Amino acid sequence: MSTRASLAGKGILRLFLLLQAVFVVYPLVWNVLASFKTNAEVMESPWKLPTSINWDNYIQAFSTAKIGDYMVNSVIIVLLSMAVLLFAAVPSAYVLGRMKFRGRGFISQFYMAGLFIGGVYIIVPLFIFMNDMHMLDNRFWLSAVYATGSLPFSVYLLTGFMKSIPLDYEEAAMIDGCGYFGILLRIIVPMARPGIITLIVFSFFDFWNEYVLAMTFITTDSKKTIPVGLSNLMQIQQFATDWGSLFAGLVIVLAPTILVYALLQKKLTEGMSLGGVKG
Amino acid sequence: MGPALLIFLAVIIVPISMSIYYSFFQWNGVSAKVFNGFGNFNQLFQDPILWTSLKNSVYLTLGALFIQLPVGLFLAIVLGYKLRGSNFLKTIYFTPVMLSTAVLGILWGQIYDPNFGLLNNLLIQLGLDQWAHAWLGDEATALGSVIAVVAWQFIGFYIIVYFGALQGISDEVLEAARVEGAGEWKIIFSIQIPLIWPTITFTVLNCVINSLKYFDLIYIMTGGGPNNSSEVLASYMMKNAFRMMDFGYGSTISTFLLLFGLCLALIISKVLGRTGARFE
Structure with missing residues (x-):
């Protein structure tokens, strides 16, 4: 111009x-x-x-600082969280985005409220609850907490995508004798794929980077995720003053996110404007 | 639908109520809870560290509001001129948003390091030796240093959000204004900003809400220190609950934080709503 x-x-x-x-x-x-x-x-x-x-430094980070073990934990937790999240969010968004029923507005707003409630407000009761239920120090339950925490945003994002799918497809499938689950799996999921991919990428970043909950809910060293493990590494290295491998450790955590971001950045920023992060 | 709603109830709504409930007890999480009435709240209002934390939380929030949002908006407007390479730069700006706060905290801790850190070295090279010091170890600069890193990480988020909103304004509107002889500043302040006011309202609220519960960087970079000089409400709550195992008092702080945040959010949306209405 x-x-x-x-x-x-x-x-x-x-x-x-x-x-x-x-x-x-x-x-x-x-x-x-x-x-x-x-x-x-x-x-x-x-x-x-x-x-x-x-x-x-990298060899050092993997051999003495056990970065590899932390990484495996992080990968397990990211995958588990994502599975739980998709299992919960996709059907929810389908119902909220495409069906008309009493209370739909209420439930949508209920989810929206969750967007503003995060970590520190609920960490104490959550800790006590998980302690009572013997869910602490457990990678699966940490993943379940992650998935639930991202539910409000995910449902909000996916509902937008699902609303944009024309109703005709569903009606045609229904006439052909397809049930709700059939419609969800064969029509809605494939058509909402851009939304689901955006969601997977965003939640990958969230789960991979999460620190506070992982630090609080996991106590055994061998179950810790990579950001928590790395801050431990920092404390250890401060005594050993092995700065080089600390920096190597940082790169090892940052590299996957930067790589994923570089490959998918276009989809992500598009997803952001489609999903209405714009507000 | 069913299962999602149920776990959502279990994990978000119930704990908030529980947190408020716990705030009336004296409790270390192990022995029996002792009902304490408003005792914890009494303690809260007389706790000098709470007021320091509140003040710091407010500083952190104001720092975020008055650095990240204006810079973000400014750069988004600049990107709107579609100079060559803008798309690539947009990608670059957003990168830190996607990175692990824990890792960035450690990285910036090294940058601020008094011995081999980048910042002190830069100052010395510029001949500003007297400015070089232990940024995170000094009560006067600890909080400010963290606020700068928060800005570093999140300015990109606001650039992208504002850029997206500005793209929504049709070119015809801008062209028409130009034909009428409106200057660039006039276009920015009388057309672009008013037209994206809903987005600005959203970002202000988002920024305040996130700043109040902000915790990661403080914990990693300074641990609230030195001498509580960079303690914020969220870090003070975590310290009480999980380090001193005082779940009752920790919950009292988080209840206070929640109420404070809610009041602030209500006031802000009222004020911004009124400003927005003036534009219409």
């Missing part, structure tokens, strides 16, 4: 954009560079490039 900004104006605007980009990217790049440095190099100067790409 050349009418909108003069050449000088454009230059200044570009400068602002670039500044923000450097501000965002540089800390991450610095982290990656530091993960290839030896301890002496880390202490020397933060601006220098590593003298060579050595993977020792």
Whole structure:
């Protein structure tokens, strides 16, 4: 839009954009560079490039800091949470998005209310409840809590997608003798696929990164997820002053999210505007 | 439908009521609960750390509101000019939103490190040696340092949200204004901002609600310290409940936080609603 900004104006605007980009990217790049440095190099100067790409820090992170074990826990918990979430959210959104019945508005709003209620408000009662039910220190129940916590957002997101599917398909299927579950599985799920994929990606980020609940509800070290394990690693490394492998550990957690984001970012930002995160 | 609603009830609504209920008891989670009436609330209002935490929570919230939202809106408007590379930059800006707060907390802890951290080194290179110090270890700068990282992580979220909203304004409206001779500032303040006012209202509420319950970065970067100088309501609640095993008092703090948040949300939506109505 050349009418909108003069050449000088454009230059200044570009400068602002670039500044923000450097501000965002540089800390991450610095982290990656530091993960290839030896301890002496880390202490020397933060601006220098590593003298060579050595993977020792990564090997160290996997062998002595058990990053691999934490990673397996995280993967298990992410998969379990996602399975529970989809099992609960897809049918819910189907009913709320496509059927008319008394109380639908109430239930939708009820879910919406859940969008604003998070972690710290309920963590004490949840802890006590899980303690009474012997659900603490258990990866499955942590996943169940994760799934439930994302339910409000997920139902909200999916309901929007489901509303946009034309009713004709459903009616045609029904005339052909298809039941509600048949319709859900054969028609609604395939047609709402973009929504479901958006949901899976968003919840991957949420579950992979979650820290507070994982820290509180899991006590056994061998069951801890990677963000919690890593903050433990930080405490240990502070004594050992093995900075290089701490940085390597950080990269190991960040890399999968950055990779998934880079591959799917277009779908994600589209999903965000479709699902109405815009408000 | 059925199972989802049931677990939702079990995991969200019931615990909130339970939390309010527990706040009237003296209880360490193991021995029997002792009913304490308003005793916990009395203790709460006389607890100096609570007031520090409240003040810090308010600072954290204001910091988020007055850094993240205006910068986000500004950059979203700039991106709207569709300069070359805008799409790519948008992707970059959003990246930290997707990353683990725990990891970013550790990473920024290293950046603020007094010995080999980036920030002090940068200051020294710029000749500002006297500014270099232990950012997280100093009572005066601990909270501010965390607020900066929160902004670093979430500005991208608001850029994307505002950008999406601004795209919803039809080009014809903007072109018409330009033909009429409206300047760029006039367009921003008299057309773009009023037209995305519902989105702004949503983001303000979202920002306040999330800032009040904010906890991760504080816990990882400073642990509320030094000397409670960066304690916020959520971290103080967690400390009481899970470190000191005082579930009664912890619940009292979280009830206080909930009520405070609700009041604030109501006031904000009233005020912003009225401003919004003026635009119509």
